[in-house]
Every structure is written in C-alpha cells, then in structure tokens.
Amino acid sequence: MALREIRVMGDGVLEKKCKEVTKMTLRTKILIEDMLDTMYEAQGVGLAAPQVGILKRIVVIDIGEGPIVLINPEILETAGEQTGDEGCLSVPGKAGTVTRPNYVKVKALNEDMEEVIYEGEELLARAFCHEIDHLDGHLYVELAEDGIHDVHYEEEE
Ligand code: ZN
Numbered sequence: 136m137a138l139r140e141i142r143v144m145g146d147g148v149l150e151k152k153c154k155e156v157t158k159m160t161l162r163t164k165i166l167i168e169d170m171l172d173t174m175y176e177a178q179g180v181g182l183a184a185p186q187v188g189i190l191k192r193i194v195v196i197d198i199g200e201g202p203i204v205l206i207n208p209e210i211l212e213t214a215g216e217q218t219g220d221e222g223c224l225s226v227p228g229k230a231g232t233v234t235r236p237n238y239v240k241v242k243a244l245n246e247d248m249e250e251v252i253y254e255g256e257e258l259l260a261r262a263f264c265h266e267i268d269h270l271d272g273h274l275y276v277e278l279a280e281d282g283i284h285d286v287h288y289e290e291e292e
Contacts, residue, residue, distance in 0.1 A: 139169050142187065149186065149225055149269070151185065153183075153191055153270040167195065169187070170182050182194070184270075192270045196262045200259075205241065205244075206245065207243060208270070209243070210263065212238075212240040213236035221235075225274065229284065229286060230286045231276060231279025231284065237260055238254070239255050239260040239264060240252065
C-alpha cells in the first residue's frame with residue numbers, strides 16, 4: 136500500500152487540463168492502486184489523478200459499493216437535478232452547496248483499457264460530475280451556490 140500526497144486548493148496542478156491515457160503501463164497501474172489506497176485512507180468517495188499531482192484522465196470512486204476506476208471518462212447523458220452539500224479531499228474541512236444532475240451515464244475505459252459504461256444516481260452521479268470536473272481543472276468551489284463553509288465533525292468519545 137502506497138499513499139500519495141493529496142494536493143490542496145491553491146496548488147496549480149489542480150487547475151490544469153489532464154491528458155488522455157493512451158496505453159496501460161505498469162506505472163499507470165501503480166498510480167491507480169495508489170489512488171485507491173489514498174482515497175480509502177482519507178475516507179473520500181472519489182479521487183482524480185491531478186489531486187495526487189498527475190495530469191492524466193484517471194478517476195477512482197467508491198461510494199461504499201466497491202471501487203470504480205474510470206480512464207478517459209466522458210459523460211454521455213444526464214437527467215434531473217439534485218442540490219446538496221459537496222466536499223473535496225483537496226479542500227479539507229469545507230463543504231458547499233452544489234446543484235448537479237441526479238442521473239449521469241458515463242463511458243470510460245477500465246484498467247484493462249476496455250470500454251465500460253456506468254449509470255449513477257444521487258451520490259454516484261454527483262461523484263462522476265465532481266471527479267470528471269477535476270480532469271478539466273475545475274473544483275466544486277466554482278459552482279458552490281453560497282460559497283464554502285467549515286464542516287464541523289463531532290468529536291469521537
Ligand atoms: Zn474533489
């Protein structure tokens with residue numbers, strides 16, 4: 136297990152557009168494994184490669200239903216609307232209200248560079264949009280309706 140440093144807002148790497156992955160290499164396989172480890176360790180539901188400083192179009196997501204790896208993801212279809220709190224591992228301790236589609240259909244490649252299609256609703260739809268935005272250099276804070284606020288976690292006893 137290898138953890139990578141999560142870049143935080145203000146780091147220019149988060150504002151850049153990522154490049155398509157053209158072939159699977161050992162280096163990229165290790166990157167994906169490290170991204171999953173880093174996401175689970177940070178207790179996030181998604182992580183995009185630029186968040187660990189790599190400008191490649193790779194996203195990992197797990198909303199509690201198992202890991203999803205998306206390479207070169209593209210949104211094919213969206214429907215409906217949801218408005219709710221959103222956070223980001225690159226904006227620690229903060230959240231903001233963001234409106235996203237309630238249904239999202241995504242096409243991507245998996246770790247074997249085979250085409251896969253995913254459909255997500257609610258949290259998964261939100262995660263698809265949020266993570267794919269990272270690949271184009273966008274953070275949710277640009278969309279937050281009333282800016283971002285501190286999140287207070289209850290102390291564990
Ligand atoms: Zn994020």
